[in-house]
Amino acid sequence: MKTHIEVREGGLSASEPDLWLRDQGRSGAVVMFSGQVRDEQGKVEALHLEHYPGMTESVLGTIVEQACSRWHLNGAWVAHRVGTIQAGEDIVQVAVSSAHRQAAFEACAFIMDLLKTRAPFWKKELIDGCWIWVEARESDDQAAASWLQDATGRAPR
Amino acid sequence: MVQVRFFAALRERAGRDAIQIDLPEGVSTVAQLVDWLAETDVALAQALEATPRRMVAINEVLGNEDSVVEAGDVVALFPPVTGG
Numbered sequence: 001m002k003t004h005i006e007v008r009e010g011g012l013s014a015s016e017p018d019l020w021l022r023d024q025g026r027s028g029a030v031v032m033f034s035g036q037v038r039d040e041q042g043k044v045e046a047l048h049l050e051h052y053p054g055m056t057e058s059v060l061g062t063i064v065e066q067a068c069s070r071w072h073l074n075g076a077w078v079a080h081r082v083g084t085i086q087a088g089e090d091i092v093q094v095a096v097s098s099a100h101r102q103a104a105f106e107a108c109a110f111i112m113d114l115l116k117t118r119a120p121f122w123k124k125e126l127i128d129g130c131w132i133w134v135e136a137r138e139s140d141d142q143a144a145a146s147w148l149q150d151a152t153g154r155a156p157r
Numbered sequence: 158m159v160q161v162r163f164f165a166a167l168r169e170r171a172g173r174d175a176i177q178i179d180l181p182e183g184v185s186t187v188a189q190l191v192d193w194l195a196e197t198d199v200a201l202a203q204a205l206e207a208t209p210r211r212m213v214a215i216n217e218v219l220g221n222e223d224s225v226v227e228a229g230d231v232v233a234l235f236p237p238v239t240g241g
Contacts, residue, residue: 035241049240050165052233055217080240092241112241118219120233121240122165133166136210136237 001068002075005060007051009083017077017095027074031104032095033112039087045126047091047134049082052120056080063114067096070110071103078111080121110147117144159226161194163204164235167211170204180228187213188222190232210237 004020014034021030037047064076075097085091094111098104117140124131162175184193195202205211213220214233226232 051240052162052164052214052217052235055214055233058217059219116241117238119240120164120214120235120238122236123239133236134239136239 001073003061003064003068004075004077004079005057005064006079007053007056007082008079009081012079012081012090012093014090014093017079017093020077021075021095021097023074023097026099027097027104028099029101029104030095030097031101031108032093033108034090035092035112036090037085037087040125043127044087046087047085048124048126048131049080049085049091050122050124051080051082055120059119060115063111063118066114067107067111071098071107073098073103073107076107076111078115080115080119082121113140113143113147116140159190159228160231161190162231162233164233166236167204167208167234170207171201172204180226185225185227186222187215187220187224187226187232190226191222191234205234208236211235212237 017032038044060078064078067073067076073096077093077095079093081091094108096104096107098107123134125134158177159180160175160177163171163173168174181193184190191205195205212235213222213224215224215226216231
């Protein structure tokens with residue numbers, strides 16, 4: 001099992017996790033999620049991301065460890081941008097590799113759902129020349145909680 | 158000493174990113190620390206009131222308002238996270 005956790009100011013490229021997860025046939029499945037900056041019908045020009053250096057990496061590491069204890073993964077890549085990000089650009093990448101697709105699909109969704117509600121990032125949107133803080137969504141809390149509710153009754157796979 | 162850090166909207170509203178305090182007598186939880194901050198600092202009281210939904214981390218680990226605070230701790234207060 002290999003892991004890559006990174007917070008960076010620069011751009012993300014989809015080929016990076018793809019190449020990094022290649023393992024000469026050990027994994028039969030790679031699932032990658034990339035989150036991109038929506039322009040909300042042309043309203044949002046850019047986002048600005050702030051984080052809590054140190055804690056961010058440690059929370060992401062804990063989330064990946066939890067995923068590894070629930071699913072048999074061969075690799076997990078999490079990269080998140082901070083700073084100013086233009087509409088249409090990638091803001092986050094979560095990619096996992098596993099022998100079979102189900103574990104990879106579920107682990108990728110799990111990592112992303114927990115990242116949204118646990119990792120200390122905060123975003124502002126640039127709308128009409130003003131930076132406005134984005135409010136957290138209750139639906140994100142529910143998504144994370146739904147994974148944790150069944151944590152005890154479910155065997156890792 | 159306890160370091161209290163603020164992030165995002167709460168940091169902007171507080172007008173500072175961190176303060177150092179001697180752990181006041183009678184303060185042993187996050188909730189008590191927040192109450193004490195609001196009682197002793199008008200600007201912080203306003204910033205906290207304007208940010209009613211908050212998360213907390215003690216020494217970079219997520220906690221809650223009942224989490225224990227001890228001398229030497231770094232307590233971070235912030236609005237709900239919005240990454241991803």
